[in-house]
Amino acid sequence: MLEILIRVFSEKLFATLRQGMxxxxxxxxxxxxxxxxxxxxxxxxxxxxxxxxxxxxxxxELSPNIVLNQIMKATVARLLTISGNxxxxxxxAELAFVYEEVAPIPxxxxxxxxxxxxxxxxxxxxxxxFARLLLQGxxxxxxxxxxxxxxxxxxxxxxxxxxxxxxxxxALQGTDLAVRLQGPREYALIDRQSGALRFATRPDVxxxxxxxxxxxxDTKWKRLKEATDDPKRGVGQAxxxxxxxxxxVYECNRLMLLYPHHQELAERDxxxxxxxxxxxxxxxxxxxxxxxxxxxxxxxxxxxxxxxxGSPFDLKVARSRVEQQITPVPG
Numbered sequence: 001m002l003e004i005l006i007r008v009f010s011e012k013l014f015a016t017l018r019q020g021m022x023x024x025x026x027x028x029x030x031x032x033x034x035x036x037x038x039x040x041x042x043x044x045x046x047x048x049x050x051x052x053x054x055x056x057x058x059x060x061e062l063s064p065n066i067v068l069n070q071i072m073k074a075t076v077a078r079l080l081t082i083s084g085n086x087x088x089x090x091x092x093a094e095l096a097f098v099y100e101e102v103a104p105i106p107x108x109x110x111x112x113x114x115x116x117x118x119x120x121x122x123x124x125x126x127x128x129x130f131a132r133l134l135l136q137g138x139x140x141x142x143x144x145x146x147x148x149x150x151x152x153x154x155x156x157x158x159x160x161x162x163x164x165x166x167x168x169x170x171a172l173q174g175t176d177l178a179v180r181l182q183g184p185r186e187y188a189l190i191d192r193q194s195g196a197l198r199f200a201t202r203p204d205v206x207x208x209x210x211x212x213x214x215x216x217x218d219t220k221w222k223r224l225k226e227a228t229d230d231p232k233r234g235v236g237q238a239x240x241x242x243x244x245x246x247x248x249v250y251e252c253n254r255l256m257l258l259y260p261h262h263q264e265l266a267e268r269d270x271x272x273x274x275x276x277x278x279x280x281x282x283x284x285x286x287x288x289x290x291x292x293x294x295x296x297x298x299x300x301x302x303x304x305x306x307x308x309x310g311s312p313f314d315l316k317v318a319r320s321r322v323e324q325q326i327t328p329v330p331g
Contacts, residue, residue: 003085009130010079010091013072017098022068022121025060032057065103067114068124073099074107075131107135161204161219164258164290164298168205168217171299172306177214177315180206184213186249201249207306207315213252214315215306218243224259224289226266233273235287243285244277253283254313256305261289269301274312284312 029040031048037059044056076095083089112132117125165181172179184206187197205217218239225234235257243255261269269291277283288305290298306315 003083003088005134006079006083006085006088007091009075009127009134010088010095012127012130013076013095014091016123016127017095019123021064021098022066022124023062023064024066024116026063026065027058028061028063029056029058031055064101067111068116068121068128069099069102070105071110071112071115071128071131071135073102074105074110075134077104078107078135110135156221157219160221160260163292164217164219165205167290167295167298168207168302171302172207176209177306178208180208184250188245188249201245203246203250206250209315213250215254215256215313216243216246216250216252217256217258218246219258222259223262224265224272224287226264227273233287240285247277247280247283247285253280254286254315255284256286256288256313259287259289261291261293265289269297271305271311271313286313 029043031054033053033055035055036057038057040056040058048054048056073096076092076099080089080092080096083092115128117128162181165179169179182202182204185200185202188199188201190197203216204219206213207215207217220239222234222236227233239257243257247253247255265272267289269289271286271288273287275285275287277285286305290301292298305311305313308314
């Protein structure tokens with residue numbers, strides 16, 4: 001979780017820096033060769049009395065060495081010491097180079113009360129709060145109260161789809177089957193007047209052999225019901241229509257709705273039910289589950305679904321509908 005937060009912080013910092021590093025005029029005193037700003041008379045006629053070629057000047061300079069940048073530099077330096085991710089370390093090293101001109105200030109000496117946020121740098125407000133939490137070591141907290149923290153949201157439908165797809169790729173390594181996520185992209189309708197393609201379809205997972213789809217899987221981040229509670233097990237009608245469209249568009253006769261397993265289901269994870277598409281004797285839609293509490297077991301379950309002898313989804317001898325329609329010529 002900490003590596004994720006470091007990545008989010010570094011990406012936000014990069015994006016904000018592209019709009020320009022904040023700078024401010026600061027009073028500076030230096031001995032220069034030409035008059036700049038106002039002359040420090042006391043220093044000029046005491047310490048520099050013997051070196052009149054140097055002028056003790058006091059002037060305003062637009063500098064990045066302000067408290068806001070010092071806080072960001074301290075945060076980057078701290079994260080460099082605790083991150084173990086190679087990509088995060090690369091990003092942080094680039095950020096450290098950007099802040100090279102900013103003076104390094106110890107965390108305990110940072111002057112948070114001197115940070116000025118106005119219309120010119122209001123975009124740094126979120127990053128400033130982010131930096132405070134990281135420097136205070138408050139990466140995660142389960143306590144109640146009024147303090148600020150982090151909230152991460154994941155789109156579980158996409159996450160479940162990606163996890164199943166990658167697990168299936170590993171499970172089918174060494175076979176003649178290929179796994180593709182979010183593709184291929186075919187269209188459901190063709191405009192008869194213009195010939196334009198309409199209503200693109202993109203299945204979650206497609207298992208194919210030599211480019212021919214053998215199995216289309218649609219992952220659903222939903223809870224299946226027991227057959228005693230609902231004969232349809234909570235499967236949505238729209239989901240069934242979608243699978244029937246896949247069967248037609250991709251000329252595939254094996255389709256599967258895959259759900260996460262949960263303890264309220266009487267069956268073990270795997271194939272729960274098989275349905276035949278009406279008036280299509282060779283087209284089947286299966287309903288199956290995988291137990292996410294046992295990630296090391298998922299590959300076994302997927303192989304059992306697709307390679308068990310006698311299974312309606314056995315792909316060892318499966319052929320696409322196009323291949324089945326080819327009649328060999330005698331002789």
